Amino acid sequence: MNTATFSIITAAVGLAVMALFHWLSVDYAYFAGYTILQFIVLATAWNILGGYCGYVNFGTAAFFAIGAYSSVFWYKFHPLPIPLLIVLGAVVSGIVGLGTGYLTLRLRGAFFSIATLAMAVVFQTLVVNWDFVGGSRGAYIIHPENFELAGLKVHYIEYLFALMLLLAVIALATARTIERSRLGYGFATIRDDELAAEACGVPTLRLKLIATTLSGAFMGMAGAPFPYYIGYLQPQSAFALDYAVNSIAMPMIGGTTTWVGPLVGSILLGSAQQYATVTISSAVNLLIVGLMLVAFVIIAPNGLIGLVKESLRARRRS
Amino acid sequence: MTALLHVDNISKRFGGFVALDGIEIEVAPGERLGLIGPNGSGKSTLVNCICGTLQNETGTVRFEGQALDGLAAHQRTRRGLARSFQLPRPFHSVTLADNLRIPLLYTVRAREGMLHAHSDLEARCHELLDTVGLLPKAGRMPRDLTQVEMRKLELARAMAAEPKLLIADESMAGLSHSEIDDILALLVRLNERGVTIILIEHIMSAVMSFSQRLAVLVSGRKIADGPPKDVVRDPEVVRAYLGQ
Numbered sequence: 001m002n003t004a005t006f007s008i009i010t011a012a013v014g015l016a017v018m019a020l021f022h023w024l025s026v027d028y029a030y031f032a033g034y035t036i037l038q039f040i041v042l043a044t045a046w047n048i049l050g051g052y053c054g055y056v057n058f059g060t061a062a063f064f065a066i067g068a069y070s071s072v073f074w075y076k077f078h079p080l081p082i083p084l085l086i087v088l089g090a091v092v093s094g095i096v097g098l099g100t101g102y103l104t105l106r107l108r109g110a111f112f113s114i115a116t117l118a119m120a121v122v123f124q125t126l127v128v129n130w131d132f133v134g135g136s137r138g139a140y141i142i143h144p145e146n147f148e149l150a151g152l153k154v155h156y157i158e159y160l161f162a163l164m165l166l167l168a169v170i171a172l173a174t175a176r177t178i179e180r181s182r183l184g185y186g187f188a189t190i191r192d193d194e195l196a197a198e199a200c201g202v203p204t205l206r207l208k209l210i211a212t213t214l215s216g217a218f219m220g221m222a223g224a225p226f227p228y229y230i231g232y233l234q235p236q237s238a239f240a241l242d243y244a245v246n247s248i249a250m251p252m253i254g255g256t257t258t259w260v261g262p263l264v265g266s267i268l269l270g271s272a273q274q275y276a277t278v279t280i281s282s283a284v285n286l287l288i289v290g291l292m293l294v295a296f297v298i299i300a301p302n303g304l305i306g307l308v309k310e311s312l313r314a315r316r317r318s
Numbered sequence: 319m320t321a322l323l324h325v326d327n328i329s330k331r332f333g334g335f336v337a338l339d340g341i342e343i344e345v346a347p348g349e350r351l352g353l354i355g356p357n358g359s360g361k362s363t364l365v366n367c368i369c370g371t372l373q374n375e376t377g378t379v380r381f382e383g384q385a386l387d388g389l390a391a392h393q394r395t396r397r398g399l400a401r402s403f404q405l406p407r408p409f410h411s412v413t414l415a416d417n418l419r420i421p422l423l424y425t426v427r428a429r430e431g432m433l434h435a436h437s438d439l440e441a442r443c444h445e446l447l448d449t450v451g452l453l454p455k456a457g458r459m460p461r462d463l464t465q466v467e468m469r470k471l472e473l474a475r476a477m478a479a480e481p482k483l484l485i486a487d488e489s490m491a492g493l494s495h496s497e498i499d500d501i502l503a504l505l506v507r508l509n510e511r512g513v514t515i516i517l518i519e520h521i522m523s524a525v526m527s528f529s530q531r532l533a534v535l536v537s538g539r540k541i542a543d544g545p546p547k548d549v550v551r552d553p554e555v556v557r558a559y560l561g562q
Contacts, residue, residue: 182423189409189420195371196407198391199400201425201479205390257411 007173014165030157036270037164038222043250043262044171045218049211051256054191059116060247062123063093063216065238067223072133075141082225089224090217097216101209124239138234141227160229171218175259249293255303322347322514328377337363339538350509352529353518360538361518365485369401370394396425400481404488406468408460415443415456421478450474466497483514498524
């Protein structure tokens with residue numbers, strides 16, 4: 001299946017879900033769905049660096065927040081349409097990703113992870129002290145009730161949902177294309193053995209920079225519409241630890257070596273969190289993530305996809 | 319004829335320890351050079367300096383007349399300098415065929431600057447696996463391999479880069495006689511196809527039968543270089559190996 005077909009099918013599935021929500025006409029479905037789609041983008045983005053290349057990034061929240069705050073900046077400076085804000089968010093986060101890559105990719109393992117965590121703290125401090133985007137007070141973003149384009153009039157949340165759906169399709173199609181390309185093989189060699197990779201002619205530093213840039217850009221994309229979704233953005237919520245933890249946990253639970261893993265993990269964990277938020281309390285969220293992560297590390301260290309592959313292989317042998 | 323590889327006065331130290339001290343080696347195109355020396359004599363450091371894994375402090379490595387100073391390891395591989403590692407370092411998460419596809423994608427294709435058809439690539443992978451006798455296991459993972467097979471994979475992967483010079487770093491340690499013969503035959507066949515080979519080895523029978531010339535490293539210095547039969551009788555070499 002080529003990328004175009006894949007994108008069309010994924011988009012069709014998303015549109016079918018959207019049609020269902022529209023028919024149900026429950027706004028909450030869009031709110032919950034948006035969050036899950038946002039996590040699909042974040043988890044897929046994280047997986048490009050963390051899963052394919054094996055560099056565990058704890059700074060997801062920073063890239064996400066950079067996307068979100070670049071939107072806040074433009075909202076205060078000169079409001080722009082959201083699709084354009086998404087592109088701008090991607091550019092800013094991508095550049096930050098590239099810079100982070102240059103500074104940190106000579107570090108390996110836990111040291112790299114600590115550096116990304118530190119980077120998140122640095123950016124949070126910068127935003128807290130930047131008055132123009134609200135500083136520690138936060139910023140209000142007021143969006144119109146409806147989105148109108150060429151006579152079409154929909155609830156704003158439907159519009160945001162559709163945008164996030166598009167981003168999810170783009171992220172998944174990109175991840176899947178990478179996996180099957182020369183780049184994907186190169187990423188796998190970085191995960192396995194960088195010294196051997198260099199000996200095979202793989203330009204490891206350049207590939208790692210591509211990965212950090214792409215990964216950062218997608219996280220920024222996911223963050224750009226967020227202020228419009230939440231209405232009130234403050235540093236604590238944009239830089240929340242939840243983003244970092246979730247975007248690691250979701251690919252881990254689904255499986256990190258293919259694009260399917262983050263997708264499955266996000267849907268599973270995202271839905272469970274939404275369910276818990278409504279039925280019990282939003283504070284249970286992280287507990288669920290923690291418990292599932294522990295369970296999966298013990299039962300299925302290669303995620304659900306790994307579990308399925310193992311059982312298929314075992315069946316083939318017997 | 320000019321040398322294919324010219325290691326010119328290379329030195330490398332780790333802190334106060336001098337690992338290489340003014341090494342001078344020339345390798346002619348098509349030659350089979352054996353490189354021996356006791357443990358810790360600097361053989362692997364020399365390979366790492368030649369291949370760009372380590373940067374030498376003084377001196378220059380010239381390949382086909384061009385200085386390689388400052389080039390990263392992958393750039394040297396693309397120029398035709400391939401190596402196998404002392405301890406096999408396969409890519410664990412991909413199949414054997416993919417292990418070979420990677421150097422094909424990243425060196426041969428980068429060098430020729432054109433897109434190999436998918437089927438070409440596939441055929442070349444299988445051909446290489448067949449050469450080392452691993453074709454039946456093309457779809458398996460490296461963890462399913464035995465030690466010998468792992469070493470064969472390591473060599474096949476170095477061969478996949480279509481090198482002009484192949485450095486085989488102790489690819490026979492711990493193998494049985496027949497397995498050693500297998501790998502030696504493989505290297506000789508490769509050499510007959512025009513690939514220059516540097517063999518680093520402890521197993522003297524293998525080195526003696528393979529090498530046209532022998533160089534000896536001791537404590538980071540080259541103490542002998544010449545026809546294998548003469549070198550092993552050299553009093554200094556005997557002293558280095560057996561003591562006085």
